Amino acid sequence: MTKEEERTDFIREFVKEDLAEGRFEEVCTRFPPEPNGYLHIGHAKAININYGIAEDFGGEFNLRFDDTNPVKEEIEYVEAIKKDIRWLGADWEDREFYASDYFEQLYEYAVQLIKKGKAYVDDLSADEIREYRGTLTEPGKNSPYRDRSVEENLDLFERMRAGEFPNGARVLRAKIDMTSGNINMRDPVMYRILHEEHHRTGDEWCIYPMYDFAHGQSDSIESISHSLCDLAYEAHRPLYNWFLEELEIFHPRQIEFARFNLSYTVLSKRYLGRMVEEGYVDGWDDPRMPTLAGMRRRGYPPEAIRAFMDEVGIAKNESIIDFALLEHHIRQNLNQHAPRRMGVLNPLKVVITNYPEGKTEMMEFVNNPEDESAGTRMVPFSRELYIEREDFRENPSKRFWRLGPGREVRLRYGYFIKYEDHVKDEDGEVVEVHCTYDPETRGGYAPDGRKVRGTLHWVSAAHALDAEVRLYDRLFFMRNPLDVEEGEDFVENMNPDSLTVLPNRKVEPSLADAKPGEVFQFERRGYFCVDPDSTADNLTFNRTVTMRDTWKRIEKRLRQQKKR
């Protein structure tokens, strides 16, 4: 067994130190999504880090929904999130928690702080609180309600819970320091009144804790050793620590890392949600979406996403990762695992004039040259075939190795065929190519040792299945779609041609019983995944990713040379 190179990064270094110094005895991490949207590739990084570190150090990994705001959260999202995490391969075993499980305990903690004189009920309105908070450069000032007695605070807080006050009437705040340079420390709100049905606790509560008052304590309750989160929470760490210290409870260590961006897309639940709501895409699981649900539907293997995450690494640098790196990992995985099939996206009819009419022979095709155990399959060959329209040219250049006047090419696992003639319609469009085959070259080998440069994929016209093929392109034109001029909207950077639907394309008969979610390589064309919409009457494939296309690059260069 080859020993995997030890992953290391600054977080793992910290964890190692903490263990060595006895700060923690065992490692426990968590992934804390808010159930207010679907998970995207950015979340995969957080999952990968948290799950990976627990795994590396023999610790535990918890799933905890951060469901402290009933106005935004829905059960639909918790189900979708669980499905996505499971699909990615992170296992939280039986440790599925909810911040709402801790509402009673959190309430007790709040009471403790009130008794300590560290929290108070404030009657200021939201606007007033904002005014009193000061600005980035000016200190805030104390609320006139800041020095209420413990008894009064206790009474008021109890009545807040009892539902005596309307939304917004009062809040519970921590009593810290209104002059702090860190705005998060200027008496942050701990509880607000929200007469709102919660997806788990129903109408049991009408006050709900804020993130800052819920997250650290939830970590503590679960004995999380390392609370790993994104850089945005760096400024919250002093507050995270403050609550834990004042409460004198188990104190996890919060460590922040940078999240990343993917080029030519956006990664934020808010913007992705907008794209769904405003109909720019067909839903959270649209295969163009950088959501995990979208990528699953697109055919991205979870293993490839994890390998990609590992390579992206962990740092505190804000980055925009090249989409090409993701695609590299998709291709690398699929090249190993995806069975090969024949699919013709732009069919052009070829007639083998010297092949008997009505004859069909079965040719043996290799299922995966990268994996001998994948075996072979039989594919019908006959007189009339479809090849790819771009595999024929009337005036081919010498760099073009495919079919054209005077050319001989190989039909993959079929025969060598030689050009005879071609016919056009009244618009000058080539509609048929006539060729002759060499019976000696069955399977694609020439007994006389003669070479042909080009090898084409094909399907037998009489046996081919019709299929709808959906091609996807980048959702946005710009590397960073959010980099817009003042007053402009990121949706203006959307690519109107990110989806192309090709009806009635031709695929080989063995694809008749392909199941939704299965991914195949259509040789020379790319990887294609059976869409959940697919039916026996309307086979539907999503293009996962194209093949690397060296020829396209060569042509581009030739064109540029011609221009000069």
Place this chain on the structure above:
RNA sequence: UGGGGAGUGGUGCAAUGGUAGCACAGCGGCCUUUGGAGCCGUUGAUCCUGGUUCGAGUCCGGGCUCCCCAGCCA
């Protein structure tokens, strides 16, 4: 002009005072029954500026640029 972070090839990540390396992308070649895959080679970087040191991407001083924080969102 408060507080907190970050600056290494085109992109991302390493180098923990001692030869700036890896991956992707690019470029060139070999090979090939996928112009795929594979293999080989190659271009290209330490934000600026002083200092410490035999030696600085790394340590110290000054500056510059970028990001985050003024929700009763998370």
